Amino acid sequence: MASGGLRYQYARLNIAEKMIAINVIIFIAIGLLTRLVSPAIEGWFVLPANLTNFLSQPWSLVSYGFLHSGILHLLWNMYVLYISGRILLNLFDNKRFINVYFLGIMLGGMFFLLTDALFLQSNSVLLGASAGVMAVLIFVCTYIPNQEIRVIFFNVKLWQVGLFVVLIDLLQISSGGSNFGGRIAHLGGALLGYLYARQLMNGRDIGEGFSKFLDGLANMFKSKEKKAPLKTVYKNKASASRIKVKQDKDSHQHQIDTILDKISKSGYESLSKAEKDFLFKAGKKD
Missing domain, CATH: 1.20.5 (Single alpha-helices involved in coiled-coils or other helix-helix interfaces)
Structure with missing residues (x-):
């Protein structure tokens, strides 16, 4: 009965809330596995900056987005995803959310990989949903820039929120602050969100090919009709x-x-x- 109730509650969630639930479950599962089995387990899913190491685990270009360095890291990302995801889903369907979120994670990961070639950050790794979250946030900030949201005690426009978070990352990078690779990944996700929204406003969906790829992948696992x-x-x-x-x-x-x-x-x-x-x-x- 309990598992049936949980499945029912999960089915009622929108796609952004489901993604939050998945991130929380994976965070708990990886935490238990690294403590009870081996700390090396997490290493199979983080994104390594070293290109050679990445080629040995190419799935990490996506899997890193489901890992988090700590509870605060997880809570902040999921909070921003919840707020920006609700706005996006008021405008578009689940497929558009999936496109923006996962393409943001992948482009953010690609930006991070560039740090190995340009800045020789070979020993660093990337984990966290921040690039995908940034993609969703900047997407809505670009698509409806003058929409106002409540922040603590006053209203601000979405374009102001988007500009603020991007400037924070740029300032952190220019000042040589910690998490250099992570900030680079944030900008990759933000760029994806911006470009996606701008192209969509011009009548072009740059995520259409990705949607078809996912549909094809899903069809591979569906049982064929028996003749x-x-x-x-x-x-x-x-x-x-x-x-x-x-x-x-x-x-x-x-x-x-x-x-x-x-x-x-x-x-x-x-x-x-x-x-x-x-x-x-x-x-x-x-």
Whole structure:
């Protein structure tokens, strides 16, 4: 009953809330596994800055977005995702949210990988949903820039929020602050969100190809329709048709035999008009 209730509650969530739930579950699961099994488990899913290491675990370009360095890191990302995700889903469907979120994670990861080639940050790794969250936030800030939201005690416009968070990252990078690679990834996600919104305003969905890829991937795991039952139904129908024809033929012959027996006993004139007509038609068919 409890698991059924949880499944029901999960099904009621929108896609942004489901993504938050998945992030929380993975955070707990990875925390338990690293403590009870091996600390090395997390290393299989973080995104390494070293290109050679990345090529040995290419899935990390997506999987890093489901890991977090601590509870505060997780809570902040999920809070921003909840707020910006609700705004996006008031405008568009689930597919658009998925496109922005995951493309933001991937572009943010690509920006991070560039740090190895440009700044030789080979020993660093990237984890966290921040790039995807930034993509969703900057998307809504770009698409409806003059929409106002409540921040503590006063209202601000979305474009002001977007500008503020991007400037924070730029200032952190320019000042040589910590988490250099993470800030770079934030900017990658922000760029994706901005470009996606701008192109969409011009009538072009840059995530269309990604949607088709995901649909194709989903179809690979769907069971194919079996044709055998259709053939069986066809055969059953054919068999039923043959049985009906045989039954009709037997009934027809039985009527003829009955009439002929009557003639042999009482003569032709004893037949009714219907019997005479039936016998006449049967004789023509034969």
